[in-house]
Amino acid sequence: MTRSNTVAAALGVIGVVFLIVAALYALGVLQIATSTTSGPHYKHAILFVVLAVASFVAANFARPKTA
Amino acid sequence: MNLWQALFMGLLQGASELFPVSSLGHAVLLPSLLRWSFRQSDPSFVPFLVLLHLGTATALLVLYRAQWVAIIGGFFTAAVRGRMTTDSERLAMLLLAGTIPAAVLGVFLESRIKSLFASPYEAAGFLILNGFLMLGFEFLRRRRERGASREEQESHFALAEGISFRAAALVGACQALAFLPGISRSGITIGGGLLAGLRHQEAARFSFLLATPVILGAGLVEVPELFKQGVPVAEYLAAAVLAGIAAYASARFLLRYFRSGRLDPYGAYCIAAGLVSMALLHFNP
Numbered sequence: 295m296t297r298s299n300t301v302a303a304a305l306g307v308i309g310v311v312f313l314i315v316a317a318l319y320a321l322g323v324l325q326i327a328t329s330t331t332s333g334p335h336y337k338h339a340i341l342f343v344v345l346a347v348a349s350f351v352a353a354n355f356a357r358p359k360t361a
Numbered sequence: 362m363n364l365w366q367a368l369f370m371g372l373l374q375g376a377s378e379l380f381p382v383s384s385l386g387h388a389v390l391l392p393s394l395l396r397w398s399f400r401q402s403d404p405s406f407v408p409f410l411v412l413l414h415l416g417t418a419t420a421l422l423v424l425y426r427a428q429w430v431a432i433i434g435g436f437f438t439a440a441v442r443g444r445m446t447t448d449s450e451r452l453a454m455l456l457l458a459g460t461i462p463a464a465v466l467g468v469f470l471e472s473r474i475k476s477l478f479a480s481p482y483e484a485a486g487f488l489i490l491n492g493f494l495m496l497g498f499e500f501l502r503r504r505r506e507r508g509a510s511r512e513e514q515e516s517h518f519a520l521a522e523g524i525s526f527r528a529a530a531l532v533g534a535c536q537a538l539a540f541l542p543g544i545s546r547s548g549i550t551i552g553g554g555l556l557a558g559l560r561h562q563e564a565a566r567f568s569f570l571l572a573t574p575v576i577l578g579a580g581l582v583e584v585p586e587l588f589k590q591g592v593p594v595a596e597y598l599a600a601a602v603l604a605g606i607a608a609y610a611s612a613r614f615l616l617r618y619f620r621s622g623r624l625d626p627y628g629a630y631c632i633a634a635g636l637v638s639m640a641l642l643h644f645n646p
Contacts, residue, residue: 327469337582341468348461351454354443 302356309349316342364596366397367409371600374413375420375607378576379569379615381548381627382634383491386484389542390638393481408587412597414580416605421573424612428570432456448522452570458526459533459571464578466537474540481642487543489635494544495628498552521559521567528557533571543635546572552624561619569612 318324320339328335362370370388377384422429428449435449436457445451532553539546547568554564587594 329472337468340578340582341464344464345461348457351440351457354440357443359443 297356297358299358302353302358305349305353305356309346309353312342312346312349316340316346362397362409362596364599367593367596367600368603370409371413371416371603372607375417375604376611378417378604378608379421379547379572379611381491381495381545381551381624382631383488383539383543383545383548385539386488386491386543386545389479389484390481390488390634394638394641407583408589408592408594409597409600411580411583411586412601413604414576416601416603417608418573418577418580420605420608421569421576421612424609425570425573428452429573432570448520452522455522455524455526455529456570456574459529459536460574462530462534463536463571463575466534467540467575467579470537471540479542482639484542485635485638485642487541487635488631488638489543491544491548492628492631492633492635494552495548495624495631498548498555499624499628502555521554521563521570524554524557524559524567528553532557532567536571536575543631545631546575548624548627551619555624561622561624562616565615565619569616 315324316339319328319335319342322332322334324335324338325331328338370392373387373391374384377387431449432453435447435451436453438447439445439450439454445454532550535549535553536546538544538549547565550568550571551561551564554567555561557564559567586592587597
């Protein structure tokens with residue numbers, strides 16, 4: 295895996311975006327790719343929380359380590 | 362659905378979920394062949410499936426309890442440190458890499474695919490396709506091993522921890538094919554593991570570990586469905602316990618079987634079962 299602060303920062307930003315999307319699905323604001331067109335979508339929200347966690351983990355892996 | 366039907370479906374789901382023969386395909390086909398009136402695509406069936414999935418996931422967690430403790434610990438250690446140093450830490454990250462594609466495809470596509478392909482005819486067709494896939498996986502594995510010496514074969518990855526992240530993600534994504542009734546999740550992931558260089562027993566272990574978060578997650582996100590009015594929770598719970606016991610027994614059997622066994626017999630079974638089901642559905646509509 296490429297280790298650089300830029301990649302780590304980008305993955306961190308993606309993680310934050312995923313968290314925002316998760317919140318929007320949980321609040322029922324976002325209705326993209328859902329089976330119903332109203333109300334909160336907790337399944338989608340949980341998925342984006344998991345994606346956010348994975349992004350933050352990947353960001354930590356991408357961060358250059360001091361020996 | 363009466364109690365006996367619920368228990369039968371629990372036993373069927375638990376026993377066939379981990380065998381490479383598609384539990385969903387059997388759950389669509391058998392009620393139709395037995396002329397039971399309920400359908401998997403019916404919304405009232407969701408709470409039942411939730412509990413059966415939780416029963417199966419619990420069985421897998423019990424079977425691999427020591428490994429899961431190490432995997433969860435390894436995940437947090439590696440995530441905080443930003444580096445993998447042990448097999449458990451690498452396995453945790455491989456399972457994450459394999460679970461994410463399945464989860465994304467599951468959330469966005471599962472209900473649509475299942476509603477599109479819910480008929481018994483389609484399930485029988487996909488069961489035949491599943492059989493050819495199992496035979497194909499074995500054919501490709503044998504062809505790759507044919508030219509290799511015994512030492513080269515032995516030097517292939519002995520443990521699931523040794524496969525690449527790309528292979529783990531691909532095997533995980535292939536789980537989405539199991540939304541088609543008749544295509545087996547465990548069959549696809551065991552076959553994918555074989556193509557990634559694992560031996561049968563290791564491929565089965567990786568498949569079962571990979572299935573646990575997906576099955577558990579699919580069950581947990583639907584838990585609120587259980588608290589809707591009119592859900593016979595006691596009957597469903599009994600079926601879930603039976604599913605868990607059957608899943609535990611079938612996982613133990615399969616891990617022993619795959620020490621020397623192959624996917625071919627299951628491939629042949631799926632083709633035969635699919636053809637017989639199609640004939641029964643056609644001549645006895």
